[in-house]
Amino acid sequence: MAGGKMSARQKMINLMYLVFIAMLAMNMSKEVLSAFGFMNEKLTENNISTTAKNNEAYANLATKASEQEAKFGPLKIQADKIKKYSAEFYSYLEEIKTKMTADIEDKTDFEAMDKTAFLDEYFFKGDKFTTEGNEFIDKVNGYRTDVTSVLGADSNFSSLLKNRFNTEDDTNRDGKKIKWLEYRYKGFPLVASLTNLTQMQADIKNTESDIVSDLLGGKLEESLRLSNYKGIVALDKNAYFAGEKVTGKIVLGRYDATMVPDAVTLNNRPYKNIKSGQVIIDMPAGNVGSHDIKGKIAFTQNGEIVEVPFESSYSVIPEPSTAVVSADKMNVVYRGLNNPISVSLPGVSDNNLRVSATGGSLSGGKGKYSIKPGAAKTAVINVSAKLSSGKTVNSKKSFRIKDIPPAMGSVRNQFGTVRMPKSGLANAPIAAGLPDFEFDLKIDVKSFKIKVPGQITVIVNGTRLSAAAKKVLSKAKRGDIINIYDIKASANGYALKQVLPVSIELTN
Template sequence: MALPKDPRQKMINIMYLVLTAMLALNVSAEILNAFSIVNNSINTSNKSLTDKNNFIYSQFEAQMKENAAKVAPLKAKADQVKKLSTSMFDYIESLKETIINESGGKDEHGEIKDKAGLDAPTRVMENMKKGPELEAKLGQLREQLLTFVEPARKAQFEKTLPLKIEVGKSNDEHGGGPKTWTTYHFNMVPTVAAVTILGKFQNDIKNSESAIIDDLFRQIDAKSIKFDQIAPFISLNSKNLMEGQTLTANIAMGAYSTTVNPVIMVNGKALEVDKGMGTYSIPVSGIGEKTLTGTITFPSPTGGDPIVKNFTETYNVGASTTSISADKMNVLYIGLQNPISISAAGVPAEQVSASISGGNMTKRGSGEYLVTVSQPGKAVINVVATVDGKTKSLGQKEFRVKRVPDPVLKVGANKGGSMKAADFKVQGGLRADLEDFEFEGVKYEVIGYRVGISAKGKEYQEGDATSAYFPGNVAASIRSLRPGDEVYFENVKVKGPDGIVRPMPSTIYKLN
């Protein structure tokens, strides 16, 4: 049987082995007294082990108050170990009492009357078959205790568990072959020696019980990841605030493990983790609310399925606080849908709204508006936001309101002055084009004019147009134009995008 590591227990075992060997030589009073001393030491050791084991059981009770869900399965196993061990301990105690009674009982001092008697142990353990029964029960207890050990550690416990069923190597001196376990331990041994041997088995049971419940108690902490370092963590509701907004800071002490790093995934990307923390960095784009989603996965401390925690976090992207504008370009044009972009740093675009004096504003997207105005002069755009449930003014800006510039009159690509007669004759009418204007696609409509043709050797001819096309009564004259002839346009009227008809200055084309 295995020798426990405790020095006191080692000494008891050595004494037990020495005394057993001496029995083969001579059973003297000194030897019997020595067995009594060893037996008393074993009983004292058993009591100490019982107190130590009871303390571990009390710690299971204390841990149940901290985390019943985690501790309960382990405590249930420990309770079974206690029940099995106590039952076997008591059974052996009953065998000790039976042997003592069979040998004549105890005297008035509680000492065994016939310590040297050889008959009682042999009769009880061999003839009454209590020895084989004990051997079977001890073997069964050993197997039951090993079932409470984690599979990965079972091989180790099979080697070190104190409770073992072994037979010595000595053979029968008469050539009868190897001795049985019962014969080896109890045949023709003094009563005090048999009681001491049974006490030794009780000691093995207590030591084995202690080893198993210590391992079960260890598993309480083994099933937790050791967070052995702490650091302050501060989370702000926003790092971009405006005057009047409320700053909220969540401040806590966070713990992390220096030995076990989690696997952190954010938006499908695995992060590099150091000291339990991963850092996720991306350039942000697009004004408005954005979302981070991911998982944190811890390896299971017991080798089971990993622990997975999901998380979602939102953040807001606002426009840059830097604005660059040309003072002479803050103009709104009558009759057009003027695009305006508005943003406020630290405030989501959906919480921002705007209005204009002397016009209308239509929101067409996040931070984007269309403005229409109708009267020349000035207009003021006011911006407000809903901040912490309250409407707050974010500021205003004044714009000049102007009409769309006059167009340039053209025949073909020419603005007046010299023009080849051949080019003029193939044109169909008079155009009004905007040149170098900020808005693309803004057009003027020519709604009328008077055209006069002065051709050499011919009478002056004129006609009135009601559209951009040349009037029909001068069409033949235009087709016969030659170098040196002149064409006049006067009383020209055009209509712009604001719907207002405006007159244009006269122009002349000299053909060459």
């Protein structure tokens, strides 16, 4: 286009053509910059999602370690180290990214992130690396080395770590060796380098995910080996009456119905009652006393017989004639309170007991009840149950009903006569308590009367002295005895019939 003679019109056309090409190049550059920006946003979102999944995996491993320390404890120690190294390296990269975009107001204006100056100056000084550049390389190498040392050099992740966090020299398209840092970060637009660092953060998160999943998966695979199975005897109940049959199951730890044993030995004899991978126990209970259930379950694995032992015991007890009923606190129950009552019958589950009461309202279940007595003088607990033999047992237990004993007024948790300064009494709340009572009661003071020698009695509502009470108190002298009496209070919502007074001897 530049050769030969051209008319002014042709020269203008050629110039416009060149400008058009330049504009296309500029637009393409902006599109590429935006593409890098969009990729960086997607990677950032993915890192957030992966972090949440990793945290769930770490929490899952921590739970397993607390439940099975011997099995998962060492894995948790490894995972904790990897989590620490990953968090430190991730934060370091985030700090660099923050510095890179510190001077950019709109963090989403990717087309403005076309400069190369920041990392060119931050990592490089002429043909050499800056202190920050060398530190960056050390951080990458350090993370790879630290994680490898946790897992072991022979780990399946050694090659993965080397590929993801490799800082060896690269070879360009011309076959020339170029330093890794220079090849990856020198002369690139800011948004491209930003995306590159976000991708490295993604590699960190994905490495964590891969490793923790492998740690858990490896133990799961190991737990599926037959050598790790344990026979479990699951009886229908723990104690049996003489003449009853012992019923229950012997199962493997995984309760896998597809794993049918080849042979079972129960108490030194072959046993054939096997259904859905479970050995069904059905035999006479025997005489009163303790009896063992033990044997082996045999499976064939890789052509070899693997025997899984099991062992348990049960007790045979005489049939009871009465229920066992006991008050958790004492032999009496108190009016107005929820008194805890335990009800049990040997050989009968709590769910099969029928419990009722007279003289008060009964609540609760499964062996643990509460009775709130009414106006009667006696409360009766009635218990009925049908034994497995078909026999019905009925029993009852009577309890005396008593009022809550008188409470004692108190100041600063002191009862009787309390010595204290006038100013202390003016600001101290009036309370009440039952120091030797078996229940932990929440006693609320509603009102009280205060008597100062030579002054009129003042009625106070609440727990603290009113203005009128403080006025008469101000006229008291050192050595005077201030009486707090006629205290009205309630315990757990029940109005106390009597609260003993408390006296205060003024010390000034």
